[in-house]
Amino acid sequence: MASLTLTITDTALSLAISTDQNLLEHCLAADLPVTRSCRNGNCGRCDSRLQKGQVQLRNGSIIHAPAIIPLCIAHARSDIHISHIPLVQLPTHWRCQWQNPQTLRLPAGRQTPPRQGDICAILVTHGVETNEIAEINGRNIVLRHPSGNKLESGSASLITIDRDHHGDYSLWREYDGEQQQLWAHLNHPTALVAQAAYQQSGTSGRYLILSD
Ligand code: FES
Structure with a gap:
């Protein structure tokens, strides 16, 4: 070699x-x-x-x-x-509206959308779903797989993540004296991005990263 x-x-x-x-x-x-x-x-x-x-x-x-x-x-x-190597910057998340179980819509205004082929995580109130961006159509983001979430609130935060996001960390939500695991077995950079997105999303609670 x-x-x-x-x-x-x-x-x-x-x-x-x-x-x-x-x-x-x-x-x-x-x-x-x-x-x-x-x-x-x-x-x-x-x-x-x-x-x-x-x-x-x-x-x-x-x-x-x-x-x-x-x-x-x-x-x-x-x-x-x-x-000109692109280095990871501040986590980006998009607060979107569900159109149907396979389509999210970006809010109006200037946005740099995610890209086709990106691996993404959709943060829902009680956990995280991973998916892939199959197509960007104007403000509509078409996902590779339909969401299993019940779409209760109509909105969701979406972040782009590394395809190999598996690792030794978990993301937890602490609220009202109780801890709930949102996402297990992920790498540290993805945990940080997801934690920041949850914190910015305004959902109540404290978000903790713990090693498995
Ligand atoms: S082109 Fe290299 S990570 Fe997508």
Whole structure:
């Protein structure tokens, strides 16, 4: 297995990498919180600028610098330099209205909608459902699977999450002296995003992240 170097020019970081793991995996292993979701080259979340060198995509095509590449399906074929890596910022959540069990509607006004292919979590009062965004149609967000929620309130918070969101943390709601587990076995970044979204959603209670 060849040992190569990945230089991330905007962080001055240089990593020893191999050809068998993709560039996103290398960045995450170095604790760089790269924005990602689908991990199959569709959503564009992890797109970065290849400044020097060449990579091979999962479909076998070879890309030479300069180019924009999805890190999640790119494997180094030489020493490479990349820049403009998108890093996770403040959690984004959208407060939407249910139109039917498979469609959510964004509120009117300026919004940057989630993207087709994003993996998402829908926060309902008593838990969390994970889903995938199949289509964006104006303000309507069509989900891959119909919700199992009874749609009592008509509204729901939606956040985009990493496809591999599984980990060793749980999200709990504490209200009126009682604790209720909302979501188990998730990774820490996703737990933080979900906690922030619940807190911003105005639902009563305290939201705690506990390790399993
Ligand atoms: S394109 Fe890389 S995570 Fe979606």
